[in-house]
Amino acid sequence: MLSALKAEIQKMRSFIPASVRYGAPYRQKLKYLMESQFFGVERVREGQASDLRDLLRQAFLHTSHYRRMAQEIGCSWQDFRSPEDLRRLPVLARDTVRERQAEFLSDNIPESRRQKRFTGGTGGQPLGFVVERGRTDPLERAFVGRIWDWFGSRFEDPGVIFRGYAVDPADIRRGRFWGPWYPERNWACFSSYHMSGENLPAYAEQIRKLNPMFISCVASDLDPLARYWIEQKLAPLPRLRFIHQSGMLMHSDQRERFEKAFGARAFSTYGQSECTVFAGECEHNTELHVFPEYGVTEILRKDGGLADIEEVGEIVATGFNNYAMPLIRYRTGDLGAWSARGCACGRPFRLLSRLEGRGQYMIVLADGMVVGLNSILYGSHLPGLRMLKQVQVVQDKVGEILLMAVPTQEFNEDAGRALAAGLASVVEGRLVVHFRLVPEIPRVEGEKFKVLVQNLPVSWWTGYSGESPL
Numbered sequence: 001m002l003s004a005l006k007a008e009i010q011k012m013r014s015f016i017p018a019s020v021r022y023g024a025p026y027r028q029k030l031k032y033l034m035e036s037q038f039f040g041v042e043r044v045r046e047g048q049a050s051d052l053r054d055l056l057r058q059a060f061l062h063t064s065h066y067r068r069m070a071q072e073i074g075c076s077w078q079d080f081r082s083p084e085d086l087r088r089l090p091v092l093a094r095d096t097v098r099e100r101q102a103e104f105l106s107d108n109i110p111e112s113r114r115q116k117r118f119t120g121g122t123g124g125q126p127l128g129f130v131v132e133r134g135r136t137d138p139l140e141r142a143f144v145g146r147i148w149d150w151f152g153s154r155f156e157d158p159g160v161i162f163r164g165y166a167v168d169p170a171d172i173r174r175g176r177f178w179g180p181w182y183p184e185r186n187w188a189c190f191s192s193y194h195m196s197g198e199n200l201p202a203y204a205e206q207i208r209k210l211n212p213m214f215i216s217c218v219a220s221d222l223d224p225l226a227r228y229w230i231e232q233k234l235a236p237l238p239r240l241r242f243i244h245q246s247g248m249l250m251h252s253d254q255r256e257r258f259e260k261a262f263g264a265r266a267f268s269t270y271g272q273s274e275c276t277v278f279a280g281e282c283e284h285n286t287e288l289h290v291f292p293e294y295g296v297t298e299i300l301r302k303d304g305g306l307a308d309i310e311e312v313g314e315i316v317a318t319g320f321n322n323y324a325m326p327l328i329r330y331r332t333g334d335l336g337a338w339s340a341r342g343c344a345c346g347r348p349f350r351l352l353s354r355l356e357g358r359g360q361y362m363i364v365l366a367d368g369m370v371v372g373l374n375s376i377l378y379g380s381h382l383p384g385l386r387m388l389k390q391v392q393v394v395q396d397k398v399g400e401i402l403l404m405a406v407p408t409q410e411f412n413e414d415a416g417r418a419l420a421a422g423l424a425s426v427v428e429g430r431l432v433v434h435f436r437l438v439p440e441i442p443r444v445e446g447e448k449f450k451v452l453v454q455n456l457p458v459s460w461w462t463g464y465s466g467e468s469p470l
C-alpha cells in the first residue's frame, strides 16, 4: 500500500520539468557547465582550484579522518593553491573507507541528508558509503545533462533504458519485459534478464512503438538486442539521437553494432558510484574527456609518481560533489592513460586514450604477471571473437582461464581452436585458455553482468598476492 502510494507520488513528480525537480544545485551547475566548457584552460584550472579548496575546507574541518591528517601533515585548506598541491596528501584505499567509514562522515551534514549507497564490483567485496541527499545526485545529473546536450537530447525526451533493471515479475508473466522508469515520465526500462531469442521480438516491437530519442544502457545488456536487430534487418530508429553507454567498457565491435542496428551515434561515459571522477566522449571524438569541474583526476604509477602521457597507471580521483563523505585521492582501481592528443571540439579537457577497466578485470599469467583481460581479449582483434554473442572468463588458477562463450551460428570448432590458440599467443604462451561453448551465460538478477569472475587475489596495484606460482 505504502509502496503503491510512493510510486504514485513519484509518477506525479515525473511531470515536473527536470530543471525544477532537481532543484537549484542542478540548475546552477548545468548553467555553469554550459559556460565553462568554453573557458580557456587557465580559467578552468582556477575554478578547479577554488572547488578543491572548498572541498578540503569541508573535509579538514568536518571529518575526523581528514582533520587528523591535516594535523599530522601540518597543513590547512588555505594552503592548496592549485590542483597539483593535492599531492601533499596520501592516496586513499578503498579498504580504508570500508573499515573506517564513520571517520569519513561529515559532522555538519545531519543524518536526514545522508543518503546510503552501495557499490559492488572490485574484488567482490561491496563498499557502503554515503552521498549528500538533495545535492550529490542533482550535481551528477548536471554533468550528464551537459553531455546529453552535446548529442542533442534532454532528460524530458522519451527514451529507453537497459541497465540491469529487474521488471515486476507479474509483468514478465504477461510477456511485458519493460516498465516505466520514474522519476522520468517518458522513460521505459527494459529487463536485462529476459533477452533470450523467443522474447526479443517483443522487445523490438515495443521499442519501435516507443520510438525513443535515446537509449541509455550498459553495453553488455543492449548487445543481444543489437544482434537481433541486425539479423532481422530491422530499420534503424528514426528519432534516435544517441546510445549512451556507461557502467562498463564498450568495445569497438559493440559500438559498431549499436550504431549499425539503431542508426545513431553510440558514446560512453565513465564514472563511479563513489562520485570521484567523470568523463565522456564528445561529438567529435571517441576518447573520453575528463571533466575538470567534477573533480581532480590523476593517473599514478605503482610507485605513486605521475604517469607520463600514454603511460598506463591507476586512476586516482577527488570528486567535488559529495560533502557528506569526501573522498580525496581515492584509488578507483581503474587503469587509464592520458592521451597525447587534443580534441577538435576545442573544449579545455584532457583526454584519456585508454581505460582498462577495474582492477578486477586483471588476470594472472603463468609467471605471476598481472595483465588486463580487455587488452588480451579485444586488443588482439581476433576474428573468432566476432562470432561470439557473449563471453565470460573465469580464473581459478594461475596461468589458466576458462573462456565460456555463447556462439553465433557462423561459429565452428575450427574457429574455437584458432581463438584459444590466438589468445594464448597474445601473451606468449603464459596462459592456457580452456574454451567452452554454452547456450547462455547465467546472470544473477540485480547484479551487473561480470565479464570476468576472478577468484584469485589480484590487483594491478599490488599484483598477484596469492601463493607463488613458480
Ligand SMILES: [Zn+2]
Residues within 6 Å of the ligand: 281, 282, 283, 284, 285, 289, 343, 344, 345, 346, 347
Ligand atoms: Zn571533444
